[in-house]
Amino acid sequence: MDRTEPTSNRPASGWTRPKRFDRNLIVIGAGSAGLVSAYIAAAAKAKVTLVEANKMGGDCLNFGCVPSKALIKSAKVAHQMRHADHYGLEPVEPRVPFSAVMERIHKVIAEIEPHDSVERYTGLGVEVLQGYAKLIDPWTVEIALNDGGTQRLTTRAIIIATGAQPFVPPIPGLAEIGFLTSDNMWERLRDRPAVPQRLVVLGGGPIGCELAQSFARLGSEVTQIEMAPRLMMREDEDAAQFVEASIREDGVNVLTRHKAVACGTEGGEKWIEVEHDGSKRRIGFDEIIVAVGRAPRLKGFGLEELGIKVDRVVETNEYLQTLHPHILAAGDVAGPYQFTHVAGHQAWFAAINALFGDLKRFKADYSVIPWATFTDPEVARVGLSEAEAKEKNIRYEVTRFGIDDLDRAIADGSARGFVKVLTVPGKDKILGATIVGEHAGDLLAEFVFAMKHGHGLGKILGTIHIYPTLAEANKMVAGQWRRTHINSFLLSLLQRFQTWRRG
Template identity: 40%
Template sequence: MSRIRTDLLVIGAGSGGLSVAAGAAQMGADVTLLEGGKMGGDCLNHGCVPSKALLASGKAAHALGAGEVYGIGRAVPQVDYAAAQAHVAGVIAQIAPHDSQDRFEGLGVRVIRAWGRFTGPREVEAGGHVIVARRVVIAAGSSPMVPPIPGLGDVPYLTNETIFDLRERPEHLLVVGGGPIGVEMAQAHRRLGCRVTVIEGKRALPADDPETAAVALDRLRAEGVEIAEDAMVSRVGGTAGEIEVATEDGRRFTGTHLLLAAGRQPNIDGLNLPGAGIETTRAGIRVDARLRTTNRRVYAIGDVTGGLQFTHVAGYQAGVVIRSALFGLPARAGTAHIPWVTYTEPELAQVGLTEAQARAAHGDRLEVVRFPYAETDRAVAERKTEGLIKVMVRRGRPVGVSVVGAQAGEIANLWALVLANGLKMKHVAAMVSPYPTLGEISKRAAGAYFSPRLFDSKLVRRVVRLVQRWLP
């Protein structure tokens, strides 16, 4: 085996690992990157990119039959499912060069296409090499969890890693799991002409605010998606084309295809983490606020840590690790300002704490401000009035924002900036928002926060009357 010495070894070429490798190499570090699968990881090949591309196909099909409110006659979409999936593949191919081995080697990164295994605290074997690193970053991502459901091993099933390989449209797609992956794929396939049933053991979209999640789920139901909640799967049976899912309460669901969207598990098997003195929990690799493992020379970021499993979180954590590993700065990762979005229509976005979390943390000191899309002129003009924004405020400072409605993810960007920088409601109120835009709803929410303080205040009224007496 050849022996390689490097400043920084990055295990995993997904979004987090690529961000670390690119940043560190361009700042002068000797960087080695390991990837045994596809460059770009889950996000590019099986997750964010293909799912949004398929949702775009579904949105285009849905629009053809939803024009009557604008005075446009209804049209029946002619869906070519194979062509829609080809569109997905084309989007992946267009983005792939940005994450490619050639690009990263061009940045000066040593790329080894092999799986790695720790053989010591700073030593990893991979592809016929022994790599000794000053620092190691584990960014190996996660994979779809396959729950131990009786009978599952005897029937064909799909995951997010295989559903984009389909070229024949499912007649009736059964989705086990009502999280973001499950509901996004449910709406996309329903709009592409499939019957769809979502089977969720508890509450669908459980991580989101129940009030805003209900708006998105109601739309899915109105479009024909069956959503069965409190339906814990007890058994799966049948054959290809005729699959049955049974639940503990006696319900039975039959469909042609089965998609498992019941969670993720960290890709840590095979790394020999104990051999490097790295502890794990049930969720993933144990890390501290600086994202260091119990081996202080090894960091872990992204899905392998078992925290918030989003591409942008891994990218954010990559920046924390670069400041710590390259410059020795005491950089720490937080979650209070992290946004996430479920890309159904309407979109569902969250920044920071939900209302329930905020009330648990701040009690009676919390104020909740709501403002509906229906009172936003651009939303009225485009007939996209379902939804609302709600802002959780403590002493004038937002601690969480929930948005459901058209372009909720775009609206959340402003609030991500506000929370990340500790800004107050007065800063949002001072913003001049172009009229008419959907983003104006943020300023209107800030106005709703201040209105009672200005217009319902006896003190303000007295001051105004006094000033008016003395003004020339």
């Protein structure tokens, strides 16, 4: 993505800048980036309008993070029931009333919904308009209201936070047979009494892996199709192997290096055709989930008419400003990451630069970005992976601690995975950390904090960790690093000193 410097802070030529403005800021989109932007603007006593065409809370609350994690929890409980003998209990095959599982998911969404509601943000001082926004000129936004009518507002600044939607690959026949995505599956499967008997999951990234494992644990016969050589290509191979092995143990038929080439029906049965090593075969299914990535929502907002470049994302500079410096973008629509927490992080920079950019601007900081995939085991990472370090010719050392040797993990029956830390050669400065295991996403926070504030492994080693907890794994890997960097000369002197002390 080209983050070029805007040519000027002056009004774009060819447009007449209003002498007065209705608003200080208009935010388009009420997902994580939009909500945080509007919150900050209201806290700064700006007059701010938040426009959302669909549901408050955006993708994360309604279609992504929240419902998927609720599904994962139900699936994990079913898995534990099936393997209760692992804990000295009698195993039982769970009965899965799938409609009840889905109803619980919607209850979870409803319980969290007030945090992102119109009422809450109105109470914070944000004007919330529900409708479709379009930029008429660099300072004017027209809103086609959901309840009818239109409204035009002028504003000193605009933040585009329109999020992303599932990318649907151009596979012949896919649209005709009907497909599920992470956006529509929660409603389409809501009243289904049983899980889909035969399910195809197209995609081997985080979303595909989470859904494939969860549905398999709930009783579906799952086939996961991935064109790449392995699952989770963004992670190091050792981490991805743990996840793939676990998914296969749960019964998922993982087909890597398989390209989906066509879909159709025959005799009332849906099928997908895949190609592998030059040969093709068909796989029958009842439902297919397309999980091959998400594409930013870029069309219909009037951006291109204003000369704002949109390709994969809205083109911005390092201050999140577009060609028109008072129009900014944040979240999935801006890139370079598609994470809820990054969207919220960007929103601070976008809001501050939108409101106070004439006085001082702040560069968006991507130096320490963590993320996690919530499979079982989880995979969490911050900073460099080994593959990235090699690709960038960055020198590094690796220190690794196996979670199978951790007391709490053994007691919990979750003794699998590892903590892997990349450091500057000969120093404890952390370049990156990867954790595979139970609650990896939670455990990673200590490394995120350390990297953000310039602390090394020595500080983690010198911090008291409660025994017995999974968090001790972080201290253990720091201790492992220390043992491999002991000064042999000083050890020799110490031995001679102790010998002398004995007389």
